[in-house]
Amino acid sequence: MTQPIHVLIVDDIRNNITALEASLARPDLSVLxxxxxxxxxxxxxxxxxxxxxxxxxxxxxxxxELAELMRGSPRTAHVPIIFLTATAQDGSRTFRGYEAGAVDFLYKPFDSRILNSKVDVFIQMERQKQQLATQLATVQQLLDANEMLMAVLGHDLRTPLSAVIASAEYLARFVQDENVANIGTRIKSSGMRMVRMVDQLLNLARLRGGRVTLQPRPVELMTLAKNIVDEYEARVGKGRIFVLRQGDTVLQGDGDLLSQVFSNLIGNALQHGLEGSAIQVRLDGNAEHVSITVQNAGEIPADVLPTIFAPYRSGRRQNESSGLGLGLYITREIAQMHGGDVKARSTAEAGTVFEVTLPREPHPRSGERADTAQPFRLS
Incomplete structure (x- = not known):
């Protein structure tokens, strides 16, 4: 059911109020x-x-005076005001009325049809505002429910996945039969990929629900890059990922989120680059901003490149993708949360290059904020 819309009438003569109330009478209107x-x-x-x-x-x-007091209060500053007066028309008084914040100034006697048409405009605007507020509340409830569902799903999936991965690792390491060991390796690889999918779905729900806030502090990007490279080298072996630095690579940023940028870009290069090819991570701090470049051999198809950062896409065509395709989307969101951006280019000769540009100081997008409150962290 729609809520009644309130219109306030203020007049020191009771008969004037009664006449106005009768003129404005309608089912969806409540006159104060x-x-x-x-x-x-x-x-x-x-x-x-x-x-x-x-x-x-x-x-x-x-x-x-009443209008000036209304304009001075945040609660009533937005309320449209129509002035009514029985005095003779006076340009200076009319100007004072508009100066006080009026949207219209009518002289008595006035045509009730004109007044009603003006009132109708503001009633429609208020009704639209109520509808938008209801829609916003509904969307927020859906986002909250979606995030809760993803959190529960992620938690419930991790427990059996952990058991599957641990059992697969046991088969791969301790069973003498080579065929069984190979099966264990494949099961473990698939289980780890499922874990990454769960994490990406949780990250997507939190980003779209506005649950991620920046916690900026001094960050050395070289340190973050080396930590992520060490994690990947423990899985794929040393000698494939190289980190190069130029200039000052310290900035104000959220270290946890920026670590995920490195993880997503390097993981994407390992997954979609040419098998066994080298991956180069370059950090350039010689300008007012800092850039992160990750390059690998292999070309992204020309029809895929324009939508490479869209959610549920990846560096391969849809029927070739081995994941959810959320890593690059999340990377772009994190870069833009800092006030930066990420671009991709790919050719057969130079391979694929992702370049993230970050300001020295974060500049959150409109509607976002950077604070010191404990936020939901990306997994």
Whole structure:
């Protein structure tokens, strides 16, 4: 059911209020009545109004003073005001009314049809605002439910996956039969890929739900890069990933999120680059910004490159993808949260290059913030 829309009428003459109320009568409209400025302010503290119709000439607090008080309060500063006055038309008074924040200034006697048409505009605007607020609340509830579902799903999946991976590792390391050991290796690889998928789904839910906030602090990108490279070298062996640095690579940023940038880009290069080819990670801090470049052999198909950062895409065609294709999307989101960006280029001769550009100081996007509160962290 739709909520009634409130219109405030303020006039020191009760008969004027009665006449206005009768003129504005309609099922979806609730008229609030006040015979003085202080009484009107008391009503404004209790109700949200779509429009205020104020008489100018009132004893004590006149309409202009009431309007100025309304404009000075965050709660009522947005309320549209229409002034009504029985005095002769005066350009200076009209100007003062608009200066006080009025959207219109009418002189008595007025045509009730004109007033009603003006009121209808503000009623429609208020109704649209209510609908948008309802839609926003519904969307937020869906986002919260989606994140809760993903968190529960992730937790419930990790437990059996851990048992599968541990059993597969036992088969691969301790069973003498080579065929069984190979099966164990494949099971472990598939299990690890499922773990990464779960993590990416959780990250996507948190990013889209606005649950990730920056915690900027001084970060040495070279240290982050080496830590991620060490983790991957424990899986794929040494000698494939090379890290090069130029200039000052210290910036203000969220170290945990930026570590994920390195992890996603290097993991993408290992997964989609030519088998056994070298991967080069270059850090350049010679400019006002810092850039991270990850290059590997292998070309991204021309029809895939334009949508490479879209969610649920990857560096291969859809029927060739071995994952959810969320890593690059999350990488771009993290870069843009810092006020930076990421670009990709790929040719048969130079291979595939992803370049992330980050400012020395984070510049969160509109609607985002960087704070010191404990946020939901990306897994």
């Amino acid at each position: 009545k006040a015979e003085s400025g202080p009484a009107a302010l008391e009503l404004l503290l209790k109700h949200d109004v779509a429009l205020a119709i104020l008489d100018v000439n009132m004893p004590g607090m006149d309409g202009f």
